[in-house]
Amino acid sequence: xxxxxxxxxxxxxxxxxxxxxxxxxxxxxxxxxxxxxxxxxxxxxxxxxxxxxxxxxxxxxxxxxxxxxxxxxxxxxxxxxxxxxxxxxxxxxxxxxxxxxxxxxxxxxxxxxxxxxxxxxxxxxxxxxxxxxxxxxxxxxxxxxxxxxxxxxxxxxxxxxxxxxxxxxxxxxxxxxxxxxxxxxxxxxxxxxxxxxxxxxxxxxxxxxxxxxxxxxxxxxxxxxxxxxxxxxxxxxxxxxxxxxxxxxxxxxxxxxxxxxxxxxxxxxxxxxxxxxxxxxxxxxxxxxxxxxxxxxxxxxxxxxxxxxxxxxxxxxxxxxxxxxxxxxxxxxxxxxxxxxxxxxxxxxxxxxxxxxxxxxxxxxxxxxxxxxxxxxxxxxxxxxxxxxxxxxxxxxxxxxxxxxxxxxxxxxxxxxxxxxxxxxxxxxxxxxxxxxxxxxxxxxxxxxxxxxxxxxxxxxxxxxxxxxxxxxxxxxxxxxxxxxxxxxxxxxxxxxxxxxxxxxxxxxxxxxxxxxxxxxxxxxxxxxxxxxxxxxxxxxxxxxxxxxxxxxxxxxx
Amino acid sequence: xxxxxxxxxxxxxxxxxxxxxxxxxxxxxxxxxxxxxxxxxxxxxxxxxxxxxxxxxxxxxxxxxxxxxxxxxxxxxxxxxxxxxxxxxxxxxxxxxxxxxxxxxxxxxxxxxxxxxxxxxxxxxxxxxxxxxxxxxxxxxxxxxxxxxxxxxxxxxxxxxxxxxxxxxxxxxxxxxxxxxxxxxxxxxxxxxxxxxxxxxxxxxxxxxxxxxxxxxxxxxxxxxxxxxxxxxxxxxxxxxxxxxxxxxxxxxxxxxxxxxxxxxxxxxxxxxxxxxxxxxxxxxxxxxxxxxxxxxxxxxxxxxxxxxxxxxxxxxxxxxxxxxxxxxxxxxxxxxxxxxxx
Numbered sequence: 001x002x003x004x005x006x007x008x009x010x011x012x013x014x015x016x017x018x019x020x021x022x023x024x025x026x027x028x029x030x031x032x033x034x035x036x037x038x039x040x041x042x043x044x045x046x047x048x049x050x051x052x053x054x055x056x057x058x059x060x061x062x063x064x065x066x067x068x069x070x071x072x073x074x075x076x077x078x079x080x081x082x083x084x085x086x087x088x089x090x091x092x093x094x095x096x097x098x099x100x101x102x103x104x105x106x107x108x109x110x111x112x113x114x115x116x117x118x119x120x121x122x123x124x125x126x127x128x129x130x131x132x133x134x135x136x137x138x139x140x141x142x143x144x145x146x147x148x149x150x151x152x153x154x155x156x157x158x159x160x161x162x163x164x165x166x167x168x169x170x171x172x173x174x175x176x177x178x179x180x181x182x183x184x185x186x187x188x189x190x191x192x193x194x195x196x197x198x199x200x201x202x203x204x205x206x207x208x209x210x211x212x213x214x215x216x217x218x219x220x221x222x223x224x225x226x227x228x229x230x231x232x233x234x235x236x237x238x239x240x241x242x243x244x245x246x247x248x249x250x251x252x253x254x255x256x257x258x259x260x261x262x263x264x265x266x267x268x269x270x271x272x273x274x275x276x277x278x279x280x281x282x283x284x285x286x287x288x289x290x291x292x293x294x295x296x297x298x299x300x301x302x303x304x305x306x307x308x309x310x311x312x313x314x315x316x317x318x319x320x321x322x323x324x325x326x327x328x329x330x331x332x333x334x335x336x337x338x339x340x341x342x343x344x345x346x347x348x349x350x351x352x353x354x355x356x357x358x359x360x361x362x363x364x365x366x367x368x369x370x371x372x373x374x375x376x377x378x379x380x381x382x383x384x385x386x387x388x389x390x391x392x393x394x395x396x397x398x399x400x401x402x403x404x405x406x407x408x409x410x411x412x413x414x415x416x417x418x419x420x421x422x423x424x425x426x427x428x429x430x431x432x433x434x435x436x437x438x439x440x441x442x443x444x445x446x447x448x449x450x451x452x453x454x455x456x457x458x459x460x461x462x463x464x465x466x467x468x469x470x471x472x473x474x475x476x477x478x479x480x481x482x483x484x485x486x487x488x489x490x491x492x493x494x495x496x497x498x499x500x501x502x503x504x505x506x507x508x509x510x511x512x513x514x515x516x517x518x519x520x521x522x523x524x525x526x527x528x529x530x531x532x533x534x535x536x537x538x539x540x541x542x543x544x545x546x547x548x549x550x551x552x553x554x555x556x557x558x
Numbered sequence: 559x560x561x562x563x564x565x566x567x568x569x570x571x572x573x574x575x576x577x578x579x580x581x582x583x584x585x586x587x588x589x590x591x592x593x594x595x596x597x598x599x600x601x602x603x604x605x606x607x608x609x610x611x612x613x614x615x616x617x618x619x620x621x622x623x624x625x626x627x628x629x630x631x632x633x634x635x636x637x638x639x640x641x642x643x644x645x646x647x648x649x650x651x652x653x654x655x656x657x658x659x660x661x662x663x664x665x666x667x668x669x670x671x672x673x674x675x676x677x678x679x680x681x682x683x684x685x686x687x688x689x690x691x692x693x694x695x696x697x698x699x700x701x702x703x704x705x706x707x708x709x710x711x712x713x714x715x716x717x718x719x720x721x722x723x724x725x726x727x728x729x730x731x732x733x734x735x736x737x738x739x740x741x742x743x744x745x746x747x748x749x750x751x752x753x754x755x756x757x758x759x760x761x762x763x764x765x766x767x768x769x770x771x772x773x774x775x776x777x778x779x780x781x782x783x784x785x786x787x788x789x790x791x792x793x794x795x796x797x798x799x800x801x802x803x804x805x806x807x808x809x810x811x812x813x814x815x816x817x818x819x820x821x822x823x824x825x826x827x828x829x830x831x832x833x834x835x836x837x838x839x840x841x842x843x844x845x846x847x848x849x850x851x852x853x854x855x856x857x858x859x860x861x862x863x864x865x866x867x868x869x870x871x872x873x874x875x876x877x878x879x880x881x882x883x884x885x886x887x888x889x890x891x892x893x894x895x896x897x898x899x900x901x
């Protein structure tokens with residue numbers, strides 16, 4: 001940036017290269033990154049997994065794993081070369097000059113030390129105070145990060161706090177010695193949209209108040225655009241583009257940035273637009289099916305189901321919905337809203353405490369979940385799980401994973417017919433045939449997601465329950481998977497029950513949307529209308545919390 | 559506080575749930591002793607030439623002529639009244655014998671465990687701080703040797719070096735040499751009783767007597783403790799919260815001890831409990847080598863002469879101690895880990 005070159009930058013990184021020594025030899029994670037940061041500036045560092053964005057952050061703060069090493073380049077902080085700083089220099093740097101907040105805030109806090117003690121530890125590391133003074137200071141920091149009931153939280157342990165609260169505590173620790181630079185590594189990944197907004201607003205406010213320069217490392221372009229004045233995009237260890245967020249979104253220069261911008265769902269994007277021209281999966285011409293003849297039963301009719309847990313808490317209270325064949329319905333809400341519990345009751349993995357579930361006119365709510373696998377209808381209701389890593393048996397090859405439901409539910413035998421069917425499914429989800437013999441750990445995240453989808457459609461189900469199917473995927477992979485799901489739905493006239501916390505994805509994928517809160521339906525209706533014009537405050541809050549890229553959005557660091 | 563109450567409640571529940579197991583141990587040992595070959599009546603007859611009638615009389619005195627279930631009921635009723643039977647070997651009540659010998663065993667085992675913990679935890683921490691280094695390999699070698707060499711060999715070796723060659727250690731027989739007057743028995747633990755009596759000379763004599771057998775036992779259990787410390791320290795040092803601690807510039811000591819070690823110590827507590835119970839029962843070899851008047855060597859002697867009552871009493875005692883140790887571990891866990899009360 002030419003304008004900022006006149007002032008002396010707080011941080012300068014020149015041609016930084018970081019190498020990791022792994023079992024398979026040296027891997028270069030960062031290959032020549034240069035960037036500079038002015039005091040008080042908020043810089044977004046955006047990229048997908050493996051882009052080296054976090055490694056860059058850890059290299060700057062000298063928190064790299066033992067296996068990682070800065071092989072080349074220079075890091076200058078306030079004009080001083082800190083590339084090879086060690087020992088005492090590093091200790092005074094850490095916390096006092098630069099601090100970091102991390103992804104997964106609960107794991108980042110010591111589980112057996114109270115929150116107050118941990119903040120006091122950080123204060124005492126750099127200042128000569130008595131333990132009491134440090135505790136008092138810690139309390140005022142907790143107030144600064146707007147934790148409710150700070151006096152009581154002082155003696156709380158991390159497991160007693162919610163994820164958002166843990167992140168606030170982490171922020172309190174990070175700012176305890178007033179550093180001039182804060183590096184936030186995916187600070188809100190894994191938090192609800194509303195919590196994300198609150199935490200990010202707080203972070204931006206504190207940074208502005210204290211004149212703290214911030215590097216926001218994130219995979220979410222929208223988030224970076226909302227809070228940062230300048231955004232840097234990384235791909236495979238290199239910087240590919242640097243610009244103001246609006247320029248970046250409206251006139252991306254680099255092909256990778258173009259792909260990334262297109263893949264990020266926005267309030268107006270359509271499934272077809274997510275993947276740029278050349279790589280788009282050709283949409284098959286699907287003739288609209290004639291409406292089902294009169295008198296056909298609803299595909300799914302859920303009547304007043306309730307889920308009470310053993311300890312008396314109510315997970316879902318009085319939930320009803322109906323679906324026709326081929327329809328797609330979205331289920332959204334914050335964590336703890338009961339959306340996963342509801343979807344699991346409907347796909348008969350857990351039992352409802354009360355109420356009725358009719359599938360194709362047959363009551364299935366009464367069949368214990370334990371025995372439902374023997375039901376004729378099991379193959380009609382299939383599930384795609386959230387985590388493609390954990391939901392595949394690590395000892396099954398991709399082929400075995402897809403063949404398993406065919407063997408168990410369709411009574412197929414091992415042989416040519418089975419092989420044909422599995423290969424057909426793999427082809428439909430775009431999984432190359434040669435990958436079928438691989439084990440899950442030999443597949444990428446996107447490939448694993450495809451295996452999970454192929455497994456779910458192998459038995460030709462009529463209802464597919466998708467529980468956050470793309471939450472663990474990079475946006476560009478998510479874009480392709482969403483397109484794939486959309487095509488499969490049209491081709492097979494599948495009905496989708498789509499559970500997600502990502503409102504933009506639900507809006508694109510679903511005809512209708514149901515908003516849940518603490519186990520009860522808050523609002524429902526046609527997706528487009530519901531998101532464009534929410535009727536309840538809660539839905540509006542959810543919609544507003546989604547970081548948008550639209551031009552009129554105010555930039556928080558202004 | 560609330561957490562302590564919850565921990566106590568949990569410990570109480572654990573204790574109640576372990577009672578059936580204790581009962582099972584009781585019945586099982588009883589049956590096992592009856593199945594093993596050897597007839598106590600023959601052993602305790604006046605001599606090898608004792609006639610059939612004499613043996614029959616002894617058998618009737620011992621109640622061995624009654625059917626097994628009857629014997630079991632009588633035995634259980636006695637145990638219920640706190641009567642563990644009479645040892646044919648010593649002629650005393652088993653409960654009294656055990657009570658006299660248990661402190662000796664406990665004193666030895668606790669000292670050994672203390673030595674083992676004090677050396678194993680730092681060794682494990684050092685090894686974890688520099689994995690793959692010379693220090694790490696040195697610790698590994700030391701641990702392997704400790705496990706490979708049987709206690710009676712390492713015991714004899716220590717005696718040879720420290721008693722025979724160097725002369726540091728006293729005559730390795732028993733808890734105290736015959737010239738020292740015994741302190742009034744209050745706890746049964748000699749080093750405590752001497753202190754209570756204010757007899758420092760006696761105390762140092764007892765402590766010196768204790769060192770060789772205690773080190774012999776400690777050598778054997780340092781390995782599992784050091785390995786588990788190293789493994790859980792490695793996990794702890796690689797965790798996110800240690801990274802956080804580094805990111806705010808805490809001192810090295812704070813990071814390693816307060817953050818990493820305090821979290822890593824939880825599995826060590828569990829293993830230490832198991833190690834302690836094992837040591838108490840399995841230290842018969844050490845007791846034999848050092849002529850230590852403990853419960854394990856008492857039980858072994860009794861077993862060799864088919865003296866039922868002491869063996870059954872010993873097994874019951876061990877099972878009870880095992881339950882108590884587990885309870886203690888539970889309580890410690892509840893104090894060391896605030897999350898334990900939630901689970």
